[in-house]
Amino acid sequence: MRPARALIDLDALRHNYRLARELGSARALAVVKADAYGHGAVRCAEALAEEADGFAVACIEEALELRAAGIRAPILLLEGFFEADELALIAEHQLWCVVHSAWQLEAIERTPLARPLNVWLKLDSGMHRVGLHPEEYRAAHARLLASGKVDRIVLMSHFARADELDCPRTAEQLAAFRAATAGLGGEVSLRNSPALLGWPEVPSDWVRPGIMLYGATPFEQAQIQAARLRPVMTLESQIIAVRELPAGEPVGYGARFVSARPTRVGVVAMGYADGYPRHAPSGTPVAVGGVRTALIGRVSMDMLTVDLTDLPQAGLGSRVELWGAQVPASEVAAAAGTIPYQLFCNLKRVPRHYSGPA
Known part of the structure; x- marks a missing residue:
């Protein structure tokens, strides 16, 4: 047979996950979207099933593939849902869901649900991709609580330039997040791979290791914690x-x-x-x-x-x-x-x- 192949070291994957938890001093969602960055989502999730606090995927199709394979841990939909009809499946399979747009909030308010949702309410703190604007964040949080359809709200955002260790943008986004969420209480999720490796001062009750799980550095220059990663x-x-x-x-x-x-x-x-x-x-x-x-x-x-x-x-x-x-x-x-x-x-x-x- 043709000799080209990809060797996937699941022990290295577990090592990198444990490093993420160590650096974060927090619970960690292993990001396995895009077929675990090409490494095979089901096999990677199975390898982490005994120790991962949960998983994160882009969309419901990826989540249902994991559920069909027997993965029972929490699974977060990083892009939330694309149609209101997905909410029934989200509730049925007990998926966690990012809410980043006003229309998603409205869909939750008007859709009957079999059980309350675990919502991760995303703030646009300066990346300007998806997320609620700071001036509408508090009202969205209050509406979710008033809806009676959520049992937990995690406050989250995403950094645009955390892979640039000398860039002030991460500190600016953190300041924007703190201002928008002051007094709301609840758990926080801010740290992705570069923030886990290079920004220890950023608070996060939940961390979201992605590229570092697979042993690759997010930085262009050498970095002391990234040097501890093992290629998968x-x-x-x-x-x-x-x-x-x-x-x-x-x-x-x-x-x-x-x-x-x-x-x-x-x-x-x-x-x-x-x-x-x-x-x-x-x-x-x-x-x-x-x-x-x-x-x-x-x-x-x-x-x-x-x-x-x-x-x-x-x-x-x-x-x-x-x-x-x-x-x-x-x-x-x-x-x-x-x-x-x-x-x-x-x-x-x-x-x-x-x-x-x-």
């Missing part, structure tokens, strides 16, 4: 062909790489149809047989090429790590002008193999 995914394949080229020869589509010296080229069974970024340039790091080298030439649909000139021991069948412990996904992402979130979420066609007890 190793994307690997093998050398399937070797070419010996003289100086001056092009490699791949568009002749984006031309050999400056006699060059030994390894062809790897991995391409953009697997989710490897097509726009990754020559020089993007890879590891062959445990030794780091570089991508050369343009990434094709099913194959890419790497420099074996200084790796005489490498050849047909040599293992290639595209990202993992030796080649951090953040390095590949930086070389390709993207972020590790996108690398993981774009993974497709490649079979996943899990290690560590589920």
